Amino acid sequence: xxxxxxxxxxxxxxxxxxxxxxxxxxxxxxxxxxxxxxxxxxxxxxxxxxxxxxxxxxxxxxxxxxxxxxxxxxxxxxxxxxxxxxxxxxxxxxxxxxxxxxxxxxxxxxxxxxxxxxxxxxxxxxxxxxxxxxxxxxxxxxxxxxxxxxxxxxxxxxxxxxxxxxxxxxxxxxxxxxxxxxxxxxxxxxxxxxxxxxxxxxxxxxxxxxxxxxxxxxxxxxxxxxxxxxxxxxxxxxxxxxxxxxxxxxxxxxxxxxxxxxxxxxxxxxxxxxxxxxxxxxxxxxxxxxxxxxxxxxxxxxxxxxxxxxxxxxxxxxxxxxxxxxxxxxxxxxxxxxxxxxxxxxxxxxxxxxxxxxxxxxxxxxxxxxxxxxxxxxxxxxxxxxxxxxxxxxxxxxxxxxxxxxxxxxxxxxxxxxxxxxxxxxxxxxxxxxxxxxxxxxxxxxxxxxxxxxxxxxxxxx
Numbered sequence: 058x059x060x061x062x063x064x065x066x067x068x069x070x071x072x073x074x075x076x077x078x079x080x081x082x083x084x085x086x087x088x089x090x091x092x093x094x095x096x097x098x099x100x101x102x103x104x105x106x107x108x109x110x111x112x113x114x115x116x117x118x119x120x121x122x123x124x125x126x127x128x129x130x131x132x133x134x135x136x137x138x139x140x141x142x143x144x145x146x147x148x149x150x151x152x153x154x155x156x157x158x159x160x161x162x163x164x165x166x167x168x169x170x171x172x173x174x175x176x177x178x179x180x181x182x183x184x185x186x187x188x189x190x191x192x193x194x195x196x197x198x199x200x201x202x203x204x205x206x207x208x209x210x211x212x213x214x215x216x217x218x219x220x221x222x223x224x225x226x227x228x229x230x231x232x233x234x235x236x237x238x239x240x241x242x243x244x245x246x247x248x249x250x251x252x253x254x255x256x257x258x259x260x261x262x263x264x265x266x267x268x269x270x271x272x273x274x275x276x277x278x279x280x281x282x283x284x285x286x287x288x289x290x291x292x293x294x295x296x297x298x299x300x301x302x303x304x305x306x307x308x309x310x311x312x313x314x315x316x317x318x319x320x321x322x323x324x325x326x327x328x329x330x331x332x333x334x335x336x337x338x339x340x341x342x343x344x345x346x347x348x349x350x351x352x353x354x355x356x357x358x359x360x361x362x363x364x365x366x367x368x369x370x371x372x373x374x375x376x377x378x379x380x381x382x383x384x385x386x387x388x389x390x391x392x393x394x395x396x397x398x399x400x401x402x403x404x405x406x407x408x409x410x411x412x413x414x415x416x417x418x419x420x421x422x423x424x425x426x427x428x429x430x431x432x433x434x435x436x437x438x439x440x441x442x443x444x445x446x447x448x449x450x451x452x453x454x455x456x457x458x459x460x461x462x463x464x465x466x467x468x469x470x471x472x473x474x475x476x477x478x479x480x481x482x483x484x485x486x487x488x489x490x491x492x493x494x495x496x497x498x499x500x501x502x503x504x505x506x507x508x509x510x511x512x513x514x515x516x517x518x519x
Contacts, residue, residue, distance in 0.1 A: 064207035065090040067192045071098040074423035074438035075212035077119035081446035094168035098154035099146040101216035106143030107245040113137045119439040166197030173375035186417040208418035215366035230337035238345040239360045246274045256284040263363030264291040264299045290333040368425045377415035385428030394430040406461035408444025420445045
């Protein structure tokens with residue numbers, strides 16, 4: 058970035074990685090301008106505040122953000138404790154966003170709808186690297202305004218763009234029309250959203266970790282509300298992917314959760330339908346009719362889409378991007394994070410060099426940088442933005458020196474379709490771990506859920 062410019066650096070998204078980027082920019086003497094589409098920081102995490110992370114606090118706090126908070130008298134949580142999503146927002150992101158240094162540079166209700174080079178569409182090359190960016194922002198008031206910035210860090214995540222229920226990457230026929238019968242990806246079925254699921258026919262779609270956690274929560278609900286019926290549809294010929302290795306699983310907690318789901322299926326508490334690729338949804342007056350490619354049908358009152366997420370690239374159409382054709386991550390990063398071969402612990406540390414695109418001084422960071430791969434960790438995102446901001450500040454040596462120390466089995470978290478840090482419904486064993494101060498860096502984690510970090514981690518997409 059031209060060091061003589063006085064223009065700010067745009068940060069898209071006020072989640073953990075976006076706010077960390079702002080903190081690093083301030084430390085480097087650069088001016089951040091943070092755009093958040095929702096009304097508060099951490100709005101996506103707020104949607105799953107009832108979920109407990111498997112990664113302890115020490116892996117979920119950014120160093121530059123900590124320095125800002127501690128200078129204001131903030132007290133850090135116990136580093137080995139396992140936060141709920143709500144605690145991550147209430148005890149970290151909200152205080153960080155409220156600091157004067159951040160609050161004065163944070164614009165909420167400001168949705169970025171396009172990024173381009175000022176006066177240049179993507180076909181024009183002359184002076185492109187030295188031309189500022191234009192960030193077009195639509196405000197909740199209805200006003201649309203263009204902002205001129207020297208660089209752009211897109212930390213907008215993937216929460217707003219779930220994968221469709223249909224096969225071949227496309228929505229099922231009638232999926233949009235049945236939207237009122239489709240829940241959020243991580244519903245709080247035993248708490249906030251209980252009324253939408255109790256005594257209903259619930260169809261969970263997906264064979265990943267979020268599906269397993271949702272099924273277990275529904276089974277807990279069904280014990281109190283016996284008329285609740287649980288249906289489970291997977292595209293594969295079996296549910297072995299969700300069951301894991303049971304007692305032989307190299308990660309005991311994953312085996313425990315998988316074994317519990319298997320027992321619920323075998324006991325008839327969950328009605329499993331395999332080889333069920335969804336072709337259409339028909340929204341009827343009383344329910345939705347879900348039809349498979351082979352003609353089988355299921356009646357459901359509500360459908361839970363545990364199908365993973367994908368990045369929203371529409372706002373970047375006028376930029377020159379270099380994306381991996383499979384996972385839609387930066388081309389150099391794609392092979393390192395492909396969920397066919399990698400899980401959180403096997404992804405090497407990486408920074409500005411691998412995250413760069415043909416349009417100089419533009420970077421995608423955080424969960425969105427992983428495209429369709431679900432193996433992202435917050436700790437990885439924090440190292441990304443440290444390196445990216447160093448590059449924007451002209452400190453290439455710091456930008457190229459990337460380090461990230463994780464346990465040999467990775468940070469014990471689960472894939473709930475958003476990242477490896479987003480997790481499983483907390484259970485008694487998880488609560489016990491909190492009381493004892495334990496975390497999943499121990500050889501035998503006692504948490505109930507899907508720890509990750511070994512080779513051949515798999516996507517949560519069925």
